[in-house]
Amino acid sequence: MKFYRWLLITGIGLIFIGLIIYSITNLWDLKTIIPLAIGLGLTIFSLIKLDFTQIIKNRRFQYGSNAIIVILLVVAIVGLLDFFLARHTIRIDTTASKIFSLSDQTRKILKNLDKDVTVLAFVKDINKESVEDLLKEYAHLSKHFKYELIDPDEKPAIAKRHRVKAYGNLVIICNDREEQIDQATEEKITNAIIKVTREEKKKVYFVSGHGEGSITDNERYGFSKAKEAILEQNYEVEDLLLADKDSIPDNASVIVLPGPKKELFEHEKEMLKDYIDRGGSVLLMLDPRPSIGLIEFLKPYGVQVGDDIVIDASGLGRLFGAGPDIPLVANYGSHPIVSEMGNYMTFFPGVRSVRKDEENNDTKIKIVELAKTSPQSYAVKNFEEMYKTGKIKISKDDEKGPIPIAVAVTKNVEKDENKIRDKARLVVVGDSDFATNAYFSNQANGDLFMNMINWLLADEDLISIRPKSPDVRTVNMTPAQVKTVFWLTVIILPAISFIVGVLVYIRRR
Amino acid sequence: MSNIIAIFKRDARGYFTSPIAYIVIGLFLVVSGIFFYLMLRSFLQYSYAAMMQRAGYPINVNLMLIRPFLLNTSVIILFIVPIITMRSFSEDKKSGTMELLLTSPITNSQIIIGKFIASYLLYTVMVSMTFIFMIFLFIWGKPQFMPIFIGYIGILLLGAALVATGNFISSLTENQIVAAIGTFGATMLLWVIGFAGDFAGKVFGNILKYLSIIEHFDDFSKGIFDTNHLVFYLSLMLIMLFLTYQSIESSKWRG
Numbered sequence: 001m002k003f004y005r006w007l008l009i010t011g012i013g014l015i016f017i018g019l020i021i022y023s024i025t026n027l028w029d030l031k032t033i034i035p036l037a038i039g040l041g042l043t044i045f046s047l048i049k050l051d052f053t054q055i056i057k058n059r060r061f062q063y064g065s066n067a068i069i070v071i072l073l074v075v076a077i078v079g080l081l082d083f084f085l086a087r088h089t090i091r092i093d094t095t096a097s098k099i100f101s102l103s104d105q106t107r108k109i110l111k112n113l114d115k116d117v118t119v120l121a122f123v124k125d126i127n128k129e130s131v132e133d134l135l136k137e138y139a140h141l142s143k144h145f146k147y148e149l150i151d152p153d154e155k156p157a158i159a160k161r162h163r164v165k166a167y168g169n170l171v172i173i174c175n176d177r178e179e180q181i182d183q184a185t186e187e188k189i190t191n192a193i194i195k196v197t198r199e200e201k202k203k204v205y206f207v208s209g210h211g212e213g214s215i216t217d218n219e220r221y222g223f224s225k226a227k228e229a230i231l232e233q234n235y236e237v238e239d240l241l242l243a244d245k246d247s248i249p250d251n252a253s254v255i256v257l258p259g260p261k262k263e264l265f266e267h268e269k270e271m272l273k274d275y276i277d278r279g280g281s282v283l284l285m286l287d288p289r290p291s292i293g294l295i296e297f298l299k300p301y302g303v304q305v306g307d308d309i310v311i312d313a314s315g316l317g318r319l320f321g322a323g324p325d326i327p328l329v330a331n332y333g334s335h336p337i338v339s340e341m342g343n344y345m346t347f348f349p350g351v352r353s354v355r356k357d358e359e360n361n362d363t364k365i366k367i368v369e370l371a372k373t374s375p376q377s378y379a380v381k382n383f384e385e386m387y388k389t390g391k392i393k394i395s396k397d398d399e400k401g402p403i404p405i406a407v408a409v410t411k412n413v414e415k416d417e418n419k420i421r422d423k424a425r426l427v428v429v430g431d432s433d434f435a436t437n438a439y440f441s442n443q444a445n446g447d448l449f450m451n452m453i454n455w456l457l458a459d460e461d462l463i464s465i466r467p468k469s470p471d472v473r474t475v476n477m478t479p480a481q482v483k484t485v486f487w488l489t490v491i492i493l494p495a496i497s498f499i500v501g502v503l504v505y506i507r508r509r
Numbered sequence: 510m511s512n513i514i515a516i517f518k519r520d521a522r523g524y525f526t527s528p529i530a531y532i533v534i535g536l537f538l539v540v541s542g543i544f545f546y547l548m549l550r551s552f553l554q555y556s557y558a559a560m561m562q563r564a565g566y567p568i569n570v571n572l573m574l575i576r577p578f579l580l581n582t583s584v585i586i587l588f589i590v591p592i593i594t595m596r597s598f599s600e601d602k603k604s605g606t607m608e609l610l611l612t613s614p615i616t617n618s619q620i621i622i623g624k625f626i627a628s629y630l631l632y633t634v635m636v637s638m639t640f641i642f643m644i645f646l647f648i649w650g651k652p653q654f655m656p657i658f659i660g661y662i663g664i665l666l667l668g669a670a671l672v673a674t675g676n677f678i679s680s681l682t683e684n685q686i687v688a689a690i691g692t693f694g695a696t697m698l699l700w701v702i703g704f705a706g707d708f709a710g711k712v713f714g715n716i717l718k719y720l721s722i723i724e725h726f727d728d729f730s731k732g733i734f735d736t737n738h739l740v741f742y743l744s745l746m747l748i749m750l751f752l753t754y755q756s757i758e759s760s761k762w763r764g
Contacts, residue, residue: 023712023713024708059762063762064759067755070755071751071752071755074748078747078748081740081744082719082740082741082744085736085740086737089735089736089737090736091733091734091735091736091737092733092735093732093733094732094733095653095656095731095732095733096653096655100731100733133731469567470566470569470571471653472567472568473568473569473570473650473651473653474556474568474570474650474651475552475556475570475574475646475649475650475651476649477549477553477649481649482549482550482553485546485549486546488641489538489542489546489645490542490543490546493538493638493641494534494535494538494539494542495535498531498535501528501530501531504525504528505527505528
C-alpha cells in the first residue's frame with residue numbers, strides 16, 4: 001500500500017517536471033515527453049493498484065477533492081478576471097511634471113505598432129533605474145514592445161554582437177533592422193522605433209560620373225567609411241550616375257556631390273536645380289582644384305564659393321601631424337549641424353572658402369556659416385604656383401582668418417505639385433577630402449559629416465519631444481534639525497511605543 | 510455585521526491589550542526610522558553638492574528620497590507582517606477557543622473577516638506611523654503630496670494582500686512560530702518569484718512576473734496609480750481569504 005502511494009507521488013512529480021521543462025524550452029521533444037509519459041504511466045498504475053474505487057468512496061477524499069476543485073475554480077476565475085482587467089487598465093501619473101508619462105506622439109506610435117520591437121539597454125547600475133522607468137512606460141503601452149537591461153560587462157558577447165559603442169547605449173531592434181542611440185531619452189527612443197519599423201528605407205545617393213570619390217572605394221580617397229556610417233543609421237546608400245537620368249529619383253532623400261572633378265553637364269545642373277527647388281536636400285563638397293563651375297550655380301542660393309585655398313599659419317595642426325594646408329577647425333556657428341560639436345576639432349585638407357553672400361537678400365533663403373578656420377589662417381588667392389612648387393606663399397591682399405569654409409542653406413519652397421518638402425536644404429563645404437576614408441575617423445570629421453547628412457535627411461516622420469525633467473522640490477535642513485529628526489524617528493517614537501507596551505503588560509498583571 | 514464587529518473587537522482588544530502590538534510597532538519604527546534617517550542624510554548631502562555645482566539633475570525629494578524610502582518600507586513590511594498575523598488563528602486553535610467560535614452561531618466567513626480586519630487595523634496603525642516622517646519633510650521642504658498619498662495607498666493595498674496571506678497560513682497550524690515562519694516563507698516566495706520569471710518560458714514567465722508582490726508596488730512608489738496593481742492586490746487578498754475559509758471549513762471533515 002505504502003509503496004504504491006509513493007509511486008503515485010513520484011508519478012505526479014514527474015508530470016510536473018515534464019510541464020516545467022516544457023515551459024522553459026517550449027518544445028515537445030524527448031526531454032519533455034519522457035518524464036510526462038513515465039509520470040502519467042506511474043500515476044495510472046499506482047491508482048489502479050491502490051484500488052481507485054475504494055479511494056473515491058472515502059468520505060475524506062470526497063471532501064478533499066471537492067475543496068481542491070472549488071479552490072482551483074476560484075483561482076482560475078480570479079486569474080481570468082485579472083487577465084482581462086490587465087488589458088484595460090487606467091493609469092494615472094500624479095507627479096506634478098508628469099515625468100512618468102509619455103508624450104502623445106509616442107503614444108500614437110506605440111498604439112499603431114504592429115511589429116515586435118525589442119530594446120536592449122546596455123546600462124550600468126547607476127542609470128539603470130531611470131532607464132527602466134522609461135522603458136517600462138513604453139512596455140505598458142504596447143504588447144509589441146519588449147525591453148531588456150543588459151550589463152555590458154557581464155554579457156560582453158551580446159554587446160559585441162550589436163556593436164555597442166559605449167555604456168548607456170540602447171539598441172532598438174525590429175526584425176533585421178537595428179538602430180543604436182546613445183541616450184535613453186523619449187525623443188531618441190521613439191525616433192529609433194520609427195526608423196526601424198519603417199516600411200521603405202530612405203536613400204542617400206552619391207553622384208558619380210565626374211571623377212568623384214566612390215562609395216565602393218576602400219582606399220584613401222574613397223567614401224566607403226562614410227557609406228558604412230550612413231548604413232548604420234538605417235538608410236540605404238547608392239551610386240547615382242546623373243548623366244543618363246532624366247530627373248533625380250523620387251526616393252532620394254539626400255544627394256551628395258562628393259568632390260566632382262569635372263564640370264557637370266547643363267542638364268545635370270538643371271536636374272539638381274529642379275530637385276532643390278522642389279525641396280530636395282543636397283550636400284555639395286567642392287575642392288579648390290580642380291575648380292568647377294558650380295560657383296555660378298550656387299549664387300542664387302546666397303552661397304559664395306571662393307576661388308582660393310585656406311592656409312593655416314597657427315601651427316596648431318602640427319600637433320596632430322597636419323601641415324598648414326590642412327586647416328584645423330574648432331570654431332563653429334550656431335546651427336543644429338554643429339550644435340553638439342563643442343570644442344571637437346575637424347580637419348579640412350585643401351579647403352576653399354565658402355561663405356554667406358551678404359548681397360543676396362532673397363527672403364526665402366536662410367543661410368548659416370557652419371565652420372570657420374583659426375584667426376591665423378589666410379585665404380590664399382594665387383595658389384597655382386603653390387600647387388606646382390609645394391611652397392606656401394601668403395601675399396598681402398590675401399584675406400586673414402577666420403575664414404568660413406562651410407554653410408548650410410534652407411530655402412522655402414513655393415507652391416509646387418511635386419513638392420518633396422516645405423524647405424529645401426543645402427550644405428556646401430569647400431572640401432571633399434575631410435569625409436574620405438583617410439580622414440573620416442580623424443578627430444570629429446566623421447561626426448561632422450554624419451551631422452550634415454542627418455540634418456539634410458530632415459526626416460519629416462521623426463518627431464521632436466521636449467525632454468521632461470522633474471520639478472525642483474528641495475528640503476532645507478540645518479544639521480541640528482537633522483539631528484532632531486534622528487532623535488524623534490529612531491529613538492523617541494519607537495520608545496513611546498515600547499513604553500506603552502510595557503505599561504499594558506504591567507496593567508494586565 | 511454585528512457578528513463581524515464582535516469578532517473584530519475581540520481580536521483587536523487581544524492585539525492592543527497585549528504588549529505584542531507595541532513591540533511590533535516599535536520594532537518597525539526603529540528599522541524604518543533608521544533607514545529614513547540615513548536616506549534623508551544622503552539626500553541632503555547630495556542636494557547640497559548639487560547646489561554648489563549649480564548643475565545637473567533637478568533635486569526632487571519625491572523621487573530621490575520618498576520613492577526609495579517607500580520601496581524600502583515595502584520590503585521591511587514583508588518581514589514584519591508574519592509577526593502581526595501569526596497569532597490570529599493559531600492562538601485560538603491552541604487554546605481551544607476556535608472550537609467554541611466554530612460551534613457558535615457566528616458563521617465562518619464572519620470569523621474570517623472579523624479577524625482579518627483586526628490584524629489589518631494593527632498593520633494600518635503601524636504603517637501610518639511612518640507618515641510622521643513625511644510630516645518632517647513638509648515642515649522643512651516642499652514635497653508633492655499626491656505621489657506620497659498614492660504611495661501610502663499602495664502600502665495599504667500591499668498590506669491587505671500580505672495580512673490575508675498571513676491569516677491563511679495562521680489558520681493552517683496551531684503553532685504560532687510555525688505560522689510566522691510559514692508566512693515569512695510565503696511572503697519571500699511572493700517577493701522573489703518575479704526573478705524566476707526571467708528564466709522561465711514566455712507565457713509562464715509572464716505569469717510569474719505578474720505574481721511578484723513587490724513589482725506591483727513600484728508604480729505606487731513613483732506616484733502612479735494603475736488599476737492593474739489594485740486588481741492584483743485585491744484579488745490576492747480575496748483568494749487568500751477564500752483559502753482561509755476552505756481551511757477553516759476543512760476542520761469539519763479532516764477529523
